[in-house]
Amino acid sequence: MYIVHGTWYKEKIMYDVIVIGSGPGGYVAAIRAAQLGMKTAIVEKYSTLGGTCLNVGCIPSKALLDSSEHYHNAAHTFKTHGINLSSLKVDLKQMIGRKDDVVKQNVDGIQYLMKKNKIDVHHGLGSFVDKNTVKVTKEDGSSENIEGKNIIIATGSKPSTLPFIKLDKKRVITSTEALNLKEIPKHMIVIGGGVIGMELGSVYGRMGAKVSVVEYMDSLIPTMDKTMGKELQKSLKKLGFEFYLKHKVVEVENKGKEVIVKAENAKGETIELKGDYVLVSIGRRPYTDGLNAEAAGVKITDRGQVEVDEHLRTNVPNIYAIGDVVKGVMLAHKAEEEGTFVAEVIAGQKPHINYLLIPGVVYTWPEVAAVGYTEEQLKEKGIKYKAGKFPFMASGRARASMDTDGLVKVLADAETDEILGVHMIGPRTADMIAEAVVAMEFRASAEDIARMSHAHPTYTEAFKEACLAATDNRALHI
Ligand SMILES: Cc1cc2nc3c(=O)[nH]c(=O)nc-3n(C[C@H](O)[C@H](O)[C@H](O)COP(=O)(O)OP(=O)(O)OC[C@H]3O[C@@H](n4cnc5c(N)ncnc54)[C@H](O)[C@@H]3O)c2cc1C
Numbered sequence: 214m215y216i217v218h219g220t221w222y223k224e225k226i227m228y229d230v231i232v233i234g235s236g237p238g239g240y241v242a243a244i245r246a247a248q249l250g251m252k253t254a255i256v257e258k259y260s261t262l263g264g265t266c267l268n269v270g271c272i273p274s275k276a277l278l279d280s281s282e283h284y285h286n287a288a289h290t291f292k293t294h295g296i297n298l299s300s301l302k303v304d305l306k307q308m309i310g311r312k313d314d315v316v317k318q319n320v321d322g323i324q325y326l327m328k329k330n331k332i333d334v335h336h337g338l339g340s341f342v343d344k345n346t347v348k349v350t351k352e353d354g355s356s357e358n359i360e361g362k363n364i365i366i367a368t369g370s371k372p373s374t375l376p377f378i379k380l381d382k383k384r385v386i387t388s389t390e391a392l393n394l395k396e397i398p399k400h401m402i403v404i405g406g407g408v409i410g411m412e413l414g415s416v417y418g419r420m421g422a423k424v425s426v427v428e429y430m431d432s433l434i435p436t437m438d439k440t441m442g443k444e445l446q447k448s449l450k451k452l453g454f455e456f457y458l459k460h461k462v463v464e465v466e467n468k469g470k471e472v473i474v475k476a477e478n479a480k481g482e483t484i485e486l487k488g489d490y491v492l493v494s495i496g497r498r499p500y501t502d503g504l505n506a507e508a509a510g511v512k513i514t515d516r517g518q519v520e521v522d523e524h525l526r527t528n529v530p531n532i533y534a535i536g537d538v539v540k541g542v543m544l545a546h547k548a549e550e551e552g553t554f555v556a557e558v559i560a561g562q563k564p565h566i567n568y569l570l571i572p573g574v575v576y577t578w579p580e581v582a583a584v585g586y587t588e589e590q591l592k593e594k595g596i597k598y599k600a601g602k603f604p605f606m607a608s609g610r611a612r613a614s615m616d617t618d619g620l621v622k623v624l625a626d627a628e629t630d631e632i633l634g635v636h637m638i639g640p641r642t643a644d645m646i647a648e649a650v651v652a653m654e655f656r657a658s659a660e661d662i663a664r665m666s667h668a669h670p671t672y673t674e675a676f677k678e679a680c681l682a683a684t685d686n687r688a689l690h691i
Pocket residue numbers: 233234235236237238239256257258259263264265266267269270271272274337338339340367368369370388389409500501502503504535536537538543544545546547548576
């Protein structure tokens with residue numbers, strides 16, 4: 214007799230698929246594998262499912278972004294709308310509590326989906342014993358071995374830091390702690406001008422914190438089209454953000470309630486910033502701690518990623534890896550696509566992922582969203598293109614909602630007019646980018662979109678207008 218997950222079996226269970234990690238990559242892989250008729254188990258070291266995204270990433274950050282945006286509007290724009298409020302104040306405890314409720318609803322939802330799809334959930338640290346065996350060590354130290362024909366590594370990522378920065382997680386913090394602060398910082402110094410820093414900086418900036426951003430590169434959100442970084446900087450400046458671009462942080466001194474950040478500019482001069490919180494948001498590192506990948510012979514690259522081929526298969530044929538722990542952008546929907554992909558590969562299907570068409574979104578206000586090539590990439594590749602732009606200032610819908618910052622930029626092939634890249638900064642672009650993804654997936658030309666009716670008044674008209682601008686410069690409303 215064998216005991217697995219509290220149940221006695223006459224014969225040892227051989228799972229078709231064991232997934233290690235229950236983030237958006239792992240839980241989607243498990244669901245798809247189960248849908249395809251495979252006996253599936255998922256291993257998660259924490260007590261809740263959903264990984265970084267649901268517990269300390271996408272979902273809680275968006276909950277706080279929404280709450281803080283409501284407050285900001287109540288404090289700054291309601292009056293213009295003719296709504297007067299008195300004694301407006303933030304109840305941070307309530308705000309964080311609501312965020313926790315949202316997280317709970319989502320992680321409970323994943324638990325339900327596991328049950329619905331008859332996926333065995335094993336809570337504990339998963340570590341390889343050999344290429345077919347995973348040891349699950351629970352919090353109380355007890356362990357059990359489970360066996361699988363195929364194993365999917367979906368262990369995700371953790372925040373990175375710089376070697377000389379000591380994260381005390383109280384004053385010198387990562388995104389995880391920034392989602393649970395007990396007070397609104399007076400002065401939050403954000404190290405790193407990427408997506409996470411700008412989102413969480415916005416949360417506290419909207420509620421009155423002074424936010425200073427120190428970024429090594431010459432623009433914010435540096436992996437996106439340069440226009441987006443410039444426009445975002447303009448909008449965040451209006452919110453009171455201060456920027457120190459092309460500055461390299463050289464020292465972080467933690468004096469308890471005060472933290473001092475020293476950074477060097479391009480001329481070698483040192484600036485000194487004093488704040489009460491420092492958010493270190495310089496990126497994330499792939500996470501394989503405790504996985505014991507060596508026991509299965511799985512190769513890890515010098516960058517700490519699990520090495521995979523184009524089928525997301527590791528060097529060990531029955532072991533796959535997906536999501537943040539492998540190469541590529543660290544995004545939840547990329548991990549999800551890979552989860553589905555691998556389950557289908559294991560089932561003998563021939564799935565496909567078009568990595569160029571994985572959209573990227575920054576949930577600041579205005580939101581930034583993009584898909585396809587940036588203008589800089591097209592130049593580098595020597596692809597001839599034409600660009601069409603349309604500012605939200607010229608959109609009736611945006612004027613009605615007082616959200617006139619930003620623009621839509623469409624890049625289309627100079628000869629064929631095929632859309633090669635779409636970059637948006639403005640209201641609700643996070644949702645609007647889906648149209649651009651569909652268009653590019655079906656290889657639409659700018660004129661195709663320009664000739665389609667877009668409901669009036671909507672923000673989406675800005676995409677149509679930018680397509681018109683890219684097609685012989687014939688935007689109608691500017
Ligand atoms: C603040 C923040 C905001 C974000 N916002 C967005 C956003 O808006 N949109 C977006 O697309 N992306 C966002 N991301 C990124 C997104 O969270 C990740 O890309 C996504 O979670 C990656 O999914 P994953 O399945 O690869 O790994 P993860 O979500 O990191 O999940 C990995 C899981 O594996 C578990 N695990 C690790 N090792 C073991 C082991 N040995 N045994 C058992 N379990 C193990 C971990 O506990 C974890 O639960 C955000 C990230 C952060 C930090």
